[in-house]
Amino acid sequence: MxxxxxxxxxxxxxxxxxxxxxxxxxxxxxxxxxxxxxxxxxxxGLVTSRVLSLTPFPSENLVLNRIKGAVIHSPLGYKLSIGGDRIHALAIDxxxxxxxxxxxxxxxxxxxxxxxxxxxxxxxxxxxxxxxxxxxxxxxxxxxxxxxxxxxxxxxxxxxxxEYLKCIGVNLLDTSFNPNYVEIFLGLNIAPGFFAWIIPITPRGTEARIGLCVNRDKLPPKHYLDKLLNHPEVQRGTERSTIINYTGGIIPLGPxxxxxxxxxxxxxxxxxxxxxxxxxxxxxxxxxxxxxxxxxxxxxxxxxxxxxxxxxxxxxxxxxxxxxxxxxxxxxxxxxFLKLTDDKIDAILRKIDQPIILETISKYGDIDYPSKLVRYMIRNHPLKAASFLPYLFRF
Ligand SMILES: Cc1cc2nc3c(=O)[nH]c(=O)nc-3n(C[C@H](O)[C@H](O)[C@H](O)COP(=O)(O)OP(=O)(O)OC[C@H]3O[C@@H](n4cnc5c(N)ncnc54)[C@H](O)[C@@H]3O)c2cc1C
The missing domain is CATH 3.50.50.60 (FAD/NAD(P)-binding domain)
Structure with missing residues (x-):
């Protein structure tokens, strides 16, 4: 044939x-x-609404939860909350x-x-x-x-x-996370070379996907997942929860x-x-x-x-x-990002935590096009950008 x-x-x-x-x-x-x-x-399963618009069939029914913002946890314990005003991402089936x-x-x-x-x-x-x-x-x-x-x-x-990232995750029932926010954890001891995540996938935060990817570490991703599941900020929402399954895989980077x-x-x-x-x-x-x-x-x-x-x-x-x-x-x-130490990541998150920068990120931040925000900041808020971009570009 x-x-x-x-x-x-x-x-x-x-x-x-x-x-x-x-x-x-x-x-x-x-x-x-x-x-x-x-x-x-x-x-x-975290995507923007653009993904739904690229499907040649109605796909709104595949949305499990709508995400309005992100809480980013620095390696040293600082918490930065971004967004919350509008839908930025969708958790899909x-x-x-x-x-x-x-x-x-x-x-x-x-x-x-x-x-x-x-x-x-x-x-x-x-x-x-x-x-x-x-x-x-x-x-x-x-x-x-x-x-x-x-x-x-x-x-x-x-x-x-x-390069390739090695990833692992779990799906959990009976969680109690804020359904409007994904949570991101950064740090060499959390997820070296990438980040860890909590994605609430029901409108009441009662089910969640927790996972992480690593790149340059000799230790297997499971080592970091076990640690993550014992992290106090994760335990807060998983006290009564059960793991229903594990997921994993590799992610190729660099087109x-x-x-x-x-x-x-x-x-x-x-x-x-x-x-x-x-x-x-x-x-x-x-x-x-x-x-x-x-x-x-x-x-x-x-x-x-x-x-x-x-x-x-x-x-x-x-x-x-x-x-x-x-x-x-x-x-x-x-x-x-790969060159940042835990101290620098912490310092950057603290610098970003100013109303005008947070508003700008919430308004212009785009998961599919991160370059838009960087360009916007440099063009429209050069002084504000200058207050934290050196942390990114000077070593
Ligand atoms: C842990 C993890 C979390 C992720 N989270 C997200 C996310 O939140 N949002 C997002 O947008 N993306 C995410 N991704 C990436 C996303 O899953 C992939 O980009 C997407 O699946 C790519 O689709 P694809 O069709 O190119 O490849 P795949 O979905 O990998 O499909 C390839 C298919 O080819 C089949 N195949 C392979 N070899 C053969 C063979 N020899 N013969 C026959 N069949 C074969 C496989 O079985 C598979 O079904 C994540 C990836 C991982 C690993």
């Missing part, structure tokens, strides 16, 4: 691309190694999100083969042979939407992400310089389309997916390899111009 497009990975990004291509009449197949999409869960994406892909006419792990791929001029645990077939185009540890990226020698090679493309986590400041990959991946759909649906009508590759390269140029530039800027912010 020969398909026009073969997609490795039935995550939300691969499924969105599959549905979009099928809708445009492109004969598309998705291979997903697991029996069910969305499982095992590797996500905290990630498993239902992936299922809805699969239903969309199937409804539009894509074939979705579950329980089909792609084991081998070989490229022959204008065709890629794909061998899965159950099938052997070929496609004219191949898309690697197979997540952080992408086999497509490895087999076809694409560049690797700049790839190359995401197209002849008739092969990478998208989503496979292309490290992930926000380096928050680890969120849904918004950048879904944003890039639309360029992937456009480029392939143009390329299918072309005959010569040169024209085809040129059409596909438009995908890389377009997503880089759109979200890629932001990801590169955020990678710079991350590199600054």
């Amino acid at each position: 020969r398909y026009t497009v073969g997609i490795v990975g039935g995550g939300p990004i691969g499924l969105l691309v599959a549905g979009g291509l099928a809708e445009r009449g492109v004969n598309t197949v998705v291979f997903e190694e697991h029996e069910n999409v969305g499982l095992p869960l590797h996500c905290a 990630r498993i239902a999100f992936d299922k809805a994406m699969m239903n969309y892909a199937i409804e539009k006419g894509a074939d979705v083969f579950l329980n089909n792990k792609v084991e081998e791929m070989r490229s022959y001029n204008d065709e890629i042979k794909i061998k899965t645990s159950k099938e052997e077939l070929s496609s004219r185009f191949l898309i690697g939407a197979d997540g952080a540890a992408s086999i497509v990226r490895r087999v076809f020698n694409f560049p690797q992400p700049m 790839l310089k190359k995401t197209v090679k002849s008739n092969i493309l990478l998208v989503g986590d496979a292309a490290a389309q992930v926000k380096p400041t928050s680890g969120g990959g849904l918004y950048p991946g879904l944003s890039a997916a639309k360029y992937c759909i456009d480029a392939i649906s143009r390329a299918v009508d072309l005959k010569t390899p040169v024209l085809i590759e040129k059409a596909l390269q438009n995908y890389h140029l377009s997503w880089m111009k759109d979200i890629g530039r932001e990801l590169l800027f955020d990678m710079k912010l991350r590199n600054v």
Whole structure:
């Protein structure tokens, strides 16, 4: 059997691309190694409303809780509260999100083969042979939407992400957190190289996701999770709670310089389309997916390899111009963050704790585009910015 497009990975990004291509009449197949999409869960499910606007179906019903602000805990115990005035983020049902994406892909006419792990791929001029645990077939185009540890990226020698975060989390019942606020914990002894989080996922704060990512530590993430669960600020909301399950996974950071090679493309986590400041990959991946759909649906009508590759390269140029530039800027912010000591983080949070800065962050802060706030502060409040930016940029 020969398909026009073969997609490795039935995550939300691969499924969105599959549905979009099928809708445009492109004969598309998705291979997903697991029996069910969305499982095992590797996500905290915190997104902005932009993610819902990028789904091609009504998705408001997937929202579990609306988040209005953040409490940031410094490594030395200082607490900074930001926002609270309007909805900044949404906690979504990630498993239902992936299922809805699969239903969309199937409804539009894509074939979705579950329980089909792609084991081998070989490229022959204008065709890629794909061998899965159950099938052997070929496609004219191949898309690697197979997540952080992408086999497509490895087999076809694409560049690797700049770094990986190792993550772990728990879902808890019977918590008593303020439902309006996420809580963020910073510090080398809490989550070296990243941060830990509490996300209340019900409007009364009675269920929560608690987790963290680490980068440069020899100790496993579980070591930090156990400590986090004993942190007094966490215990405050978990005294009567029970852990219902563990989640985990890896997050790739640093968008790839190359995401197209002849008739092969990478998208989503496979292309490290992930926000380096928050680890969120849904918004950048879904944003890039639309360029992937456009480029392939143009390329299918072309005959010569040169024209085809040129059409596909438009995908890389377009997503880089759109979200890629932001990801590169955020990678710079991350590199600054990585150099901060616990003392400096504490000092920065204390400096930020002034009404005008907090109002500005609440008004202009954007989880998807952190650069907007930095640029706004430098342009409109240079003196205020100067009072804490040196902590970030002078060592
Ligand atoms: C702990 C954690 C918390 C996170 N929290 C958030 C958050 O709050 N907000 C947010 O926006 N993002 C978050 N992310 C990131 C987000 O989960 C990813 O960016 C998103 O899932 C990327 O989607 P994807 O479709 O590219 O990849 P994935 O969702 O990883 O899907 C890839 C799919 O490919 C399949 N696959 C892999 N190899 C093969 C193979 N050989 N054959 C067949 N199938 C294969 C996998 O089974 C998987 O289903 C988090 C990630 C982690 C690890």
